[in-house]
Amino acid sequence: MATEDTDTEDTDTEAFRLPRSRRANERLHALIPGGAHTYAKGDDQYPENLAPVISHGRGAHVWDVDGNRYIEYGSGLRSVSLGHAHPRVIEAVRREIDRGGNFVRPSIMEVEAAERFLATVPTAEMVKFAKNGSDVTTAAVRLARAVTGRPRVAICGDHPFFSVDDWFIGTTPMSAGIPAATTELTVSFPYGDLAATEELLTRYRDEVACLILEPAGHTEPPPGYLAGLRALADRHGCVLIFDEMITGLRWSEAGAQGLYGVVPDLSTFGKALGNGFAVSALAGRRELMERGGLRHPGERVFLLSTTHGAETHSLAAATAVQTTYVEEGVTARLHALGERLAAGVRDAAAAMGVGDHVVVRGRASNLVFATLDENRQPSQRYRTLFLRRLLEGGVLAPSFVVSSALDDADIDHTVDVVAQACAVYRKALDAADPTPWMGGRPVKPVFRRLA
Incomplete structure (x- = not known):
């Protein structure tokens, strides 16, 4: 999980920061168009100033250059299905x-x-x-x-x-x-x-x-x-x-x-x-x-x-x-892990009153999530809120696509973090405005005409 402390305030006053990652992102943008070699890995896909730059990974975990450890989903844009360094x-x-x-x-x-x-x-x-x-x-x-x-x-x-x-x-x-x-x-x-x-x-x-x-x-x-x-x-x-x-x-x-x-x-x-x-x-x-x-x-x-x-x-x-x-039997294991994760996330979302807004979709071995606003429409602003809370809890999850290296403890921790994120999500829905919990500009879709 992330090793830095987090504040318990409801709005954007969290202590979780990524100073080394932020400096590394500046170096990346200075030399590499888009700051990454795949647009889906760009820092525009993450909350402002909270785009970790990875140092290394093993199994289902990765570490950023700031020393934070995360449980990782969607590893390598779904390419690392057995876990890192298998x-x-x-x-x-x-x-x-x-x-x-x-x-x-x-x-x-x-x-x-x-x-x-x-x-x-x-x-x-x-x-x-x-x-x-x-x-x-x-x-x-x-x-x-x-x-x-x-x-x-x-x-x-x-x-x-x-x-x-x-x-x-x-x-x-x-x-x-x-x-x-x-x-x-x-x-x-x-x-x-x-x-x-x-x-x-x-x-x-x-x-x-x-x-x-x-x-x-x-x-x-x-x-x-x-x-x-x-x-x-x-x-x-x-x-x-x-x-x-x-x-x-x-x-x-x-x-x-x-x-x-x-x-x-x-x-x-x-x-x-x-x-x-x-x-x-x-x-x-x-x-x-x-x-x-x-x-x-x-x-x-x-x-x-x-x-x-x-x-x-x-x-x-x-x-x-x-x-x-x-x-x-890796395929069967991926499905079993995904089913456990999907059930946990759905239960957590329902318990926090956002079951119609944080929605898990897809085959168990290839789960994604949708973040819907108060009108149940897809929302990049609510996605920003959700991703920010996951990162603070040590979960790096642009999707919920599992690798076979995950274990039950990883899934349980993820569900706990999702529950905490959903509690904040509920407050944002009640306010009909996620802005105080976004911490900056919203994440953006990959395919768009202007940067």
Whole structure:
């Protein structure tokens, strides 16, 4: 938990301060645009002057440069699902680092990692590794365009992020620098609505190369939806792509496709795959994937060709992660921890009279929370109040996404801190104004047109 003392006043007079983190944030902004290498890690996502800069982490805990310890959720933007410095992963990585990391020809680690991946995700027939999720989602889109000869990409508009590349970012409020002609080739369909999707495919008949979506999100797929989408893609001749960056491993070892039994043409994995090490994967049907290879008679597709995509230590990390998931039942543990946390938070919120305002959503292995105002509308101002109180209690939680390193004591402490935060939340609701408890400007959404 945070080691500095806190005041018991109701308004913004807390003694909790992060002077070293604040100075480190100034250094970060002076040298790095945005002060971080991922916008979701920016200090604008946290209460003013309360954005910890991390020194190190172990298991489910991290320490900031001010010496405060936190229970951490959403670790590494959902990438660290086994906890920081997991011994099996670190051992595998160290072993490969001692053997060299990158060569002028493929290493044996590449085929071993591919065999492990395809054994874990048996619905795929081939796989190619890269470093970032955007690498592989964009490769999937390019491949779909190549095999269909069609220009348009249909994205699920209900999901927040697919890629840093122009075909997606052009659809967001941060579209500066992207030609309109590029953005016009991306169209959107609503999650769960097969009729609307068929209408879109009919309107752009023979123009849509692919449907790309996260197969599940904060809610479960409606009965028959994914199978219906599979049938729609087949009927209209487009490629079905599952973005399994989040659902991969967290929903089941084989991802959402393994859980729900619907096989996409292509799928993309990342985040939990490396437990913090940089690795992602494009997987799918051999007939499609081989178009990026050397054993087909057709026109070649520049699928993926990355200098660092086959770094041995990252592939060793992915192999160790998948083995650990399978052998230790990690997915089941994530669900059990998430269910315990969700129940505790909901009970705490209800007890403090804010059960309709602090709302936990999502699959147990991938929980997020909503902060609603007195009119039950999403509120960045109330989120600021809530995050501030969590930080003061030693809980770093932009979401409630669990790692398997959490234990019951961590969950119990989190629930206690949430209860304290909810007590303040109730006072702010009664006042119809959270400003006295915010401590400064509100946190901001990642995607916005102006800084």
